[in-house]
Amino acid sequence: MAKELKKVYEPQEVEDRLYAHWEELGCFKADNKSKKEPFTVVIPPPNVTGQLHMGHAMDETIQDILIRYKKLRGYETLWLPGTDHAGIATQIKVEEMLRKEGLTRYDLGREAFLERVWAWKEKYGSTIINQLKKLGSACDWSRERFTMDEGCSAAVRKVFVDLYEKGLIYQGNRIINWCPNCKTALSDVEVEYTEKAGRLWHIEYKVKDSDEVVVCATTRPETMLGDTGIAVNPNDKRYTHLVGKTAILPLVGREIPIFADDYVEMEFGTGCVKVTPSHDPDDFEMGQRHGLDFILVIDENGRMTEGCGKYAGLDRYEARRVIVEDLEAQGLLRKVEELPHNVGVCYRCGTDVEPMTSTQWFVKMKPLAQPAIEAVRKGDIRFVPSRFENTYFNWMENVRDWCISRQLWWGHRIPAFYCDACGKMFVSREDLTVCPDCGAPVRQDEDVLDTWFSSALWPFSTLGWPEKTDDLAYFYPTSTLVTGYDIIFFWVARMIFSGLEHMGQKPFSDVLIHGLVRDAQGRKMSKSLGNGVDPLEIIKLYGADALRFTLITGNSPGNDTRFSADKVEAARNFANKIWNASRFVLMNLEVEDTALPPLSQLEPEDKWILSKMNRLVEEVTENLESYDLGVALSKLYDFFWDSFCDWYIELCKARLFAEDDNPQAKLTAQSVLAHVLFVALRLLHPFMPFITEELYLSLPHEKTSIMFESWPKPDDALRFSADEADMEKIMGAINAIRARRSEMNVPPSRRAALFIETKEHDLFAAGIPFFQRLAGISEVSFEQPPADVVTIVTDGARLFIPLGDLVDFGAELARLQNEKKKLHKEIERAGSKLNNPGFLAKAPAEVVEEEKTKLGKFTAMLEKVDESIAKLSDKQK
RNA sequence: GGACGCUUAGCUCAGCUGGUAGAGCAUUUGCUUGACGUGCAAAGGGUCAGCGGUUCGAUUCCGUUAGCGUCCACCA
Numbered sequence: 006m007a008k009e010l011k012k013v014y015e016p017q018e019v020e021d022r023l024y025a026h027w028e029e030l031g032c033f034k035a036d037n038k039s040k041k042e043p044f045t046v047v048i049p050p051p052n053v054t055g056q057l058h059m060g061h062a063m064d065e066t067i068q069d070i071l072i073r074y075k076k077l078r079g080y081e082t083l084w085l086p087g088t089d090h091a092g093i094a095t096q097i098k099v100e101e102m103l104r105k106e107g108l109t110r111y112d113l114g115r116e117a118f119l120e121r122v123w124a125w126k127e128k129y130g131s132t133i134i135n136q137l138k139k140l141g142s143a144c145d146w147s148r149e150r151f152t153m154d155e156g157c158s159a160a161v162r163k164v165f166v167d168l169y170e171k172g173l174i175y176q177g178n179r180i181i182n183w184c185p186n187c188k189t190a191l192s193d194v195e196v197e198y199t200e201k202a203g204r205l206w207h208i209e210y211k212v213k214d215s216d217e218v219v220v221c222a223t224t225r226p227e228t229m230l231g232d233t234g235i236a237v238n239p240n241d242k243r244y245t246h247l248v249g250k251t252a253i254l255p256l257v258g259r260e261i262p263i264f265a266d267d268y269v270e271m272e273f274g275t276g277c278v279k280v281t282p283s284h285d286p287d288d289f290e291m292g293q294r295h296g297l298d299f300i301l302v303i304d305e306n307g308r309m310t311e312g313c314g315k316y317a318g319l320d321r322y323e324a325r326r327v328i329v330e331d332l333e334a335q336g337l338l339r340k341v342e343e344l345p346h347n348v349g350v351c352y353r354c355g356t357d358v359e360p361m362t363s364t365q366w367f368v369k370m371k372p373l374a375q376p377a378i379e380a381v382r383k384g385d386i387r388f389v390p391s392r393f394e395n396t397y398f399n400w401m402e403n404v405r406d407w408c409i410s411r412q413l414w415w416g417h418r419i420p421a422f423y424c425d426a427c428g429k430m431f432v433s434r435e436d437l438t439v440c441p442d443c444g445a446p447v448r449q450d451e452d453v454l455d456t457w458f459s460s461a462l463w464p465f466s467t468l469g470w471p472e473k474t475d476d477l478a479y480f481y482p483t484s485t486l487v488t489g490y491d492i493i494f495f496w497v498a499r500m501i502f503s504g505l506e507h508m509g510q511k512p513f514s515d516v517l518i519h520g521l522v523r524d525a526q527g528r529k530m531s532k533s534l535g536n537g538v539d540p541l542e543i544i545k546l547y548g549a550d551a552l553r554f555t556l557i558t559g560n561s562p563g564n565d566t567r568f569s570a571d572k573v574e575a576a577r578n579f580a581n582k583i584w585n586a587s588r589f590v591l592m593n594l595e596v597e598d599t600a601l602p603p604l605s606q607l608e609p610e611d612k613w614i615l616s617k618m619n620r621l622v623e624e625v626t627e628n629l630e631s632y633d634l635g636v637a638l639s640k641l642y643d644f645f646w647d648s649f650c651d652w653y654i655e656l657c658k659a660r661l662f663a664e665d666d667n668p669q670a671k672l673t674a675q676s677v678l679a680h681v682l683f684v685a686l687r688l689l690h691p692f693m694p695f696i697t698e699e700l701y702l703s704l705p706h707e708k709t710s711i712m713f714e715s716w717p718k719p720d721d722a723l724r725f726s727a728d729e730a731d732m733e734k735i736m737g738a739i740n741a742i743r744a745r746r747s748e749m750n751v752p753p754s755r756r757a758a759l760f761i762e763t764k765e766h767d768l769f770a771a772g773i774p775f776f777q778r779l780a781g782i783s784e785v786s787f788e789q790p791p792a793d794v795v796t797i798v799t800d801g802a803r804l805f806i807p808l809g810d811l812v813d814f815g816a817e818l819a820r821l822q823n824e825k826k827k828l829h830k831e832i833e834r835a836g837s838k839l840n841n842p843g844f845l846a847k848a849p850a851e852v853v854e855e856e857k858t859k860l861g862k863f864t865a866m867l868e869k870v871d872e873s874i875a876k877l878s879d880k881q882k
Numbered sequence: 883g884g885a886c887g888c889u890u891a892g893c894u895c896a897g898c899u900g901g902u903a904g905a906g907c908a909u910u911u912g913c914u915u916g917a918c919g920u921g922c923a924a925a926g927g928g929u930c931a932g933c934g935g936u937u938c939g940a941u942u943c944c945g946u947u948a949g950c951g952u953c954c955a956c957c958a
Contacts, residue, residue: 013920198954205958223958236958273957280958287956346957392886399885399954490953525894527951559895559906564887565952567894571907578920589917631898639896639905654917662916740924746912747924753913778915779923834902843938844901852901859902 010591010703014584016548019699024138026698032712033143035083037479044080045483046072047464047513048144049496050152052091054098054129057136059522059530059568060489062540063556065142067519067634068487070557072143073691074629075484077716083480084143085467087150088130092456093187093353096415099125115414122415136541141549141694143712148476150467152459153417160466161417161459162434164507169432173372174409176421176430178364180282180289181408182349185307185321186356189412190365192455193405194494196349196358203348207275207340208332210235213251213260219244220339222274224346225284226332227325229254230313231302232261234280236291239265241276255337256328257314264295283362303359305412321359366410366419366452374401377502380511386501388516389632390563393490400494407499409455416453423448461499464512481508485515490563493518517632520565522556527567538568550693551576557692558642560635579642580696583689586650587700590678593661595671598705599683602676604722606669609771610656611677612725613732617648618681619723625688626716638692645685652736653681659774679704684717734765734801735772741797742780742804748820749795756783760790763802792880796821796873800862803869814877821874828867835860 027033035043046068051061068084076082099122100110110118130151137144150157168174182191206226209218219235235252237244248265261280268287269278282292283299292299302310309316309324316324332338349358378401380386381394388394410419422437423430426445431437440447459466464486468477482504488497497516504512524530530537543552554576560566607615621644628637660667660674683704690697690711701711708714742759751757759782761769766787776782790805795817797804835856838844845853 010917012918014918221958225958268956268958270957278958285956285958287958290956347955395885396953403955494954527894561896564895569894569907572894574920575906578918581918581920585918585921587917592917628898633898635896636898643905650917651922655915655922658916743923744925750912753915753923781915831902838901838939841938845938847938848901855901 010584010588012585012588014548014581014696016550016580016695017545020139020141020544020549020695023695023698024141027143027710027712028146030710030712032710033084033145034147035081035145035480037475039081039479041079041081043083043480043484044072044075045083045085045480046485046487047085047467047483048087049486049488049492050087050089050150050460050463051133051137052094053088053126053133053151054091054095055133057133057140057540059538059540059556061133061137062140062552063519063522063566064487064489065137065140066553066556067517069140069142069553069694070629070634070691071485071487071517073694073712074716076143076712077687077690077714079715081479082143083145083148085148085150085480086134086137086142086144086146087463087467088133088152089456089460090126090151090153090416092411092413092416092453093189095122095126096413097187097353099415110414118414139541139544139549140553143694148467152456152463152466156469156472157459157462157466158417160462160470161454162420163471164462164503165417165420165454165458166432166434167507168368173369174366174432175369176364176366178362179367179406179408180286180360180362181365182358183305183361183363184351184354184356185305185359186354187351187413188305190363190408190410191351191358192408192457195352197352198347198349200345201348203344203346205274205342205344206329206332206338207342208255208279209337209339210252210255210261210279212247212263213253215250217247219247219252219263219277220275221277221279222342223279224344225281225325226328227309227316227321228281228284228302229279229328230257230309230316230324231281231283231300232259232279233282233292233298233300234261234295235263236266236269236278236280237263237276238269238271239267241269241271243276255335256331262295262297266291266294284360286360289360289362299362301361303361307356307359365408366421366454368407368409370404370406373502373506374404376505377401377498380501380505386511386514386516388518390518393493393516393518393563396490396493397498401498404498407455409458410450410452411455412451413453416456417459419450419452419454421450423450457495457499460496461503462507464500464504465508470508481512482510483513485517486513487517487519489521490518491521515632518563520560520563523565523567525567525569527565530568543573547573547577548580548695550580550696553692553694554579554638557634558638562632562634579646580693582646582650583693583696583700586645586654587682587686587703589654590675590682591703594675594679594705596676596679596705599679600676601680602673606673607677608660608670608673609728609732609735610653610775611673612723612728614648614653614677614681615723616725616729617644618684619719622684622688622717623719626719629691634692641685641689641692645689649681649685654678655779656775659778663774686711687714687717731768734768734799735775738769738772738797738799738802738804739775739780741799742776742782742806745795745797745806746781751781753781756781757806758783759785760794760805760807761785761787761802762790762805763787765801769802796870796877798824798866798869798873800866803873814880818874818877821870821877825867825870825874828863828870831863832860832867835863 072082072084182196184191203224205222205224207220207222209220211218221235232254247263250263251260252263254261268291280288280291282288282297283301284303302313303321304310307321309319311317351358381397421430421432424440424443424445424447427440427443429442437447464483465481468481470477500512524536528536540552551573555572621640624640625637657674657678660670686697686701698711759776763769773785776785791807794805794807838856
């Protein structure tokens with residue numbers, strides 16, 4: 006029966022084999038015809054060209070834990086994997102590759118370029134998928150999807166046309182965020198704001214037909230070329246006389262109106278704002294309110310437009326420099342102040358974003374946001390931790406229309422067709438080649454959709470929508486969405502309104518938010534810092550289970566966590582501990598199963614561990630249900646290492662290796678060991694799938710995989726609170742003896758006799774083998790102890806150890822005095838509580854009872870200590 | 883300017899609905915104890931950021947102050 010395991014756990018040797026084993030058995034495959042309750046998770050699709058990083062590793066680990074846990078609990082689990090085409094990111098990568106060949110995408114043309122991207126995707130798209138497998142992810146690979154596969158594309162097409170027909174998608178010339186490097190429009194969430202050093206230039210504008218000047222302060226002098234007005238606050242008495250007058254734009258000579266608008270803050274700058282409606286979101290709105298002209302002065306490359314005279318063609322920052330020089334030369338620069346301010350940069354490339362007016366496609370957000378807010382407000386969708394609901398509401402309530410068109414080639418092409426002959430535009434479910442009206446050829450909109458437009462449909466597009474599939478019927482809405490707080494706006498919010506709008510049903514019930522994985526110093530892991538840790542390297546060195554353990558333990562939902570080699574090492578050590586404990590159990594196993602023996606055969610130590618185990622099952626289950634994965638895992642760690650290994654296994658050795666011939670006692674110990682191990686392996690499996698599977702397969706088992714076993718259930722028959730308390734008295738005595746010995750530097754090899762004075766003779770008599778094995782005791786006697794002893798007072802007994810000349814009477818007396826002081830303190834503490842009428846009247850009965858028990862215990866112990874002190878003092882005299 | 887989070891042992895962090903503070907790592911000491919030195923045993927180390935309040939009782943709830951951090955926001 007006994008199987009030989011290696012002395013050290015070698016994850017490298019088992020992980021790939023077990024993953025293949027699971028795939029062969031179809032462990033990850035979900036059945037949409039199942040009678041069970043479904044539990045569905047859709048993966049946040051990683052970028053198809055991406056590499057697995059620590060953030061992914063954490064995200065996937067959490068999902069895998071939920072999936073494996075629910076599967077053991079008897080749910081029909083589906084973890085649906087896939088990848089995202091990642092419009093900008095992927096296109097940039099391929100363009101970089103082309104650049105090495107000296108080519109641009111324009112050299113290739115749209116079609117040839119897209120072929121290259123697809124080829125790239127075929128070549129590298131599976132990289133991240135294979136990396137996910139290394140982590141142990143229990144994804145149903147038969148259902149793997151891609152945001153640009155046929156089905157997802159059909160969903161995108163349908164959604165676009167539907168929204169257009171409902172009037173929720175429109176085309177318009179509005180101010181958008183433009184990345185001059187990526188050369189595309191961006192949505193509001195794709196702009197990141199960073200504080201940069203800047204300046205505030207005060208520029209003089211002459212007032213027409215007057216000697217007056219108005220001074221406008223700006224951080225972006227180059228945009229003055231596009232100024233079409235000057236705004237002041239309507240209540241600003243300094244300027245009321247100017248409202249309605251005209252100013253002359255310096256350098257350009259354009260006449261622009263001076264008007265009043267509430268937007269202007271009187272206190273900031275000079276109180277006069279130069280208004281550039283085409284290059285500033287606020288100015289854009291003022292421009293609309295006041296019917297100003299819109300003049301584009303910066304083009305899609307970030308250069309000044311042709312209409313800019315001598316500045317035409319200059320880069321916007323070069324133009325700034327020249328314009329400032331010119332203003333200065335003309336004496337129009339009144340003042341320059343240093344002013345750090347927020348600059349929007351592209352989230353992909355970091356280039357300063359240029360706000361500009363442009364014709365783009367937008368999703369009208371207000372009507373979509375309302376139900377999405379409601380769903381969370383009503384608790385239909387729940388964020389964990391709930392504080393992220395604030396973030397969500399705040400965004401949803403103030404959301405602006407979503408710019409969805411991108412001037413890229415890689416992505417879902419916008420299904421709008423233009424007829425140049427009759428000037429009409431058609432948004433169509435089918436591709437058009439000729440105009441439905443006039444029959445002339447049509448051309449399709451050049452732009453593609455924001456990547457996040459397709460991700461927003463992920464929870465249902467991946468299940469087959471718009472087809473009415475069995476998957477969709479059975480698995481939608483999904484159960485839990487796991488993701489980082491950094492993409493709540495990008496993705497979570499948009500999935501919510503999309504699900505509600507297109508499915509008429511929420512996309513998921515719970516949103517589990519986790520934080521970032523930072524480096525050991527707490528810095529964000531980033532490519533530019535080069536401080537990223539490669540999860541695959543960690544897996545290679547320490548194993549996937551150790552990595553998973555590291556990412557989960559000591560962390561709570563929504564909080565960032567630091568990653569350090571120390572932690573992984575500790576995790577690896579734990580895996581090794583599990584391995585060796587199992588090895589021990591297997592080496593001593595002569596029974597054929599892991600069933601519990603009849604309760605009547607159980608010894609106190611068996612009841613002790615079973616009782617603890619039973620409570621563990623309850624608590625871990627509870628913690629998992631409330632997504633407290635870190636808490637659950639640390640309880641498992643403590644139970645396994647401390648309770649099971651350091652105590653129970655050691656206690657069992659007394660029986661397993663007993664000289665007397667009691668085969669039944671041995672078998673009982675083996676059975677309990679195997680049983681507890683089996684329970685622990687199942688509880689640990691969601692967190693550490695590989696090692697638990699490998700060990701399960703070594704135990705006597707019925708199934709071909711631990712994944713087919715079921716989650717342990719608490720059992721009322723295993724609540725042995727009295728036995729547990731008894732056992733703890735023995736353990737307390739062992740602890741006390743060990744501490745005394747250690748204090749006195751007695752080597753473990755030096756065995757000592759033990760004299761016990763107790764009213765609980767049977768209990769302590771049963772503990773004899775444990776004292777011998779765990780506390781370095783030779784013989785135990787309940788007789789009167791000799792004179793020269795060390796006295797140890799514990800709960801339930803007084804223990805005496807004659808340690809011969811090792812004992813320094815003075816030291817022993819001091820120790821006892823110290824002990825006495827401690828007990829006095831305890832008694833005082835408990836006593837003051839119990840003397841407090843408020844406490845007695847208002848505290849719950851069991852708390853009062855507990856205090857009374859403690860008081861009794863400590864009082865008894867104090868008596869014993871006093872006795873010993875008296876004896877020792879007598880002797881010294 | 884809003885919103886949120888953090889401040890607990892030398893370090894990194896747990897601590898659910900209030901009832902004498904925990905883990906890992908680090909430190910010190912001892913140990914070939916028939917699974918494991920990726921181990922075993924023992925020990926030191928915290929007025930749970932400050933101040934108020936609620937309570938019989940607060941690290942835990944409320945308010946407030948300070949420091950740090952994150953997100954959002956139109957101060958040109």
